[in-house]
Amino acid sequence: MPTPTAPAATPSALHLRSAVATDLSAITALYxxxxRDHVATYEYDEPDEAEMTRRWQAVVAQGxxxxxxxxxxxxxxxAYASTYRTREGYRWTVEDTVYVHPDxxxxxxxxxxxQRLIDDCTALGLRQMVAVxxxxxxxxxxxxxEKLGFRTVGVFQGLGRKHGRWLDTVQMQLALGQGDESDPV
Incomplete structure (x- = not known):
């Protein structure tokens, strides 16, 4: 008689929600x-929790x-979406930011x-998302x-410098909803 095998362990369910003030300590530590250690951001100095709270509030205040x-x-x-550029003509375009804890x-x-960010921004009537x-x-x-449909639209060579080396910046883009196929509402 075959030996029964234990069912594969399933990871705990993933829960996505809107950030709240009590998340800022963990967000600040991850950022x-x-x-300090990577080049996903070209920022040199680690912002403190007060600065990260100010940034969070600014994003949320813009809807x-x-x-x-x-x-x-x-x-x-x-993850969050934020203004891509401040000029009025860019108001239907957002930039995405995603950070995952190393664990x-x-x-x-x-x-x-x-994916949730894309869905939420589409529901808001936004038309383009840019990844920098x-x-x-x-x-x-x-x-x-790329897995979520973004395409590379450009690479800026040597655009930034961090950790003693020049860094290229990849620009990727995803149309949201009808993209540029119709006028915005």
């Missing part, structure tokens, strides 16, 4: 690690989504956050965006 992912009750990452990389957190990927070596971010 500080990115600033854009700012999301948090939790798995098993633990903070797993965050949760490769578990679909980034994909879930970005810090450096061509950030292949995980590029692959994530």
């Amino acid at each position: 500080a690690q990115e600033v 854009y989504p700012y999301l948090v992912a939790e798995r098993g009750g633990r903070f797993a990452g965050y 949760f990389v490769g578990q679909g957190i980034g994909r879930a956050l970005l 990927v810090g450096d061509v070596t950030n292949t995980a971010s590029i692959a994530l965006h």
Whole structure:
């Protein structure tokens, strides 16, 4: 008689929700690690929690989504949409930002956050989403965006400098809803 096998362990359910003030400590810590150790952002100095709170409030005040992912009750990452450019003609275009906690990389957190961001921005009537990927070596971010339909529209060579090297910046774009096929409402 065959030995029964135990069912495969399923990871805790993923929960996505709007960020709240009590999330800012975890958001600040994750972003500080990115600033300090990586090139997804070209910022040099780690912003403190007060600055990150100000940034969160500014995004939310403009009506854009700012999301948090939790798995098993633990903070797993965050994502938000923000103004791509401040000129009036860009008001239907947003830039996305997605960060995943290192303990949760490769578990679909980034994909879930970005998909929800796309859905929320589409529901708001926005028409284009732009990803500004810090450096061509950030292949995980590029692959994530490609999986959700973004296409590379340009690479700015040597646009930024961090950690003693010049960095290229990848620009990717996704049409939301009808994109540029009709006038906005």
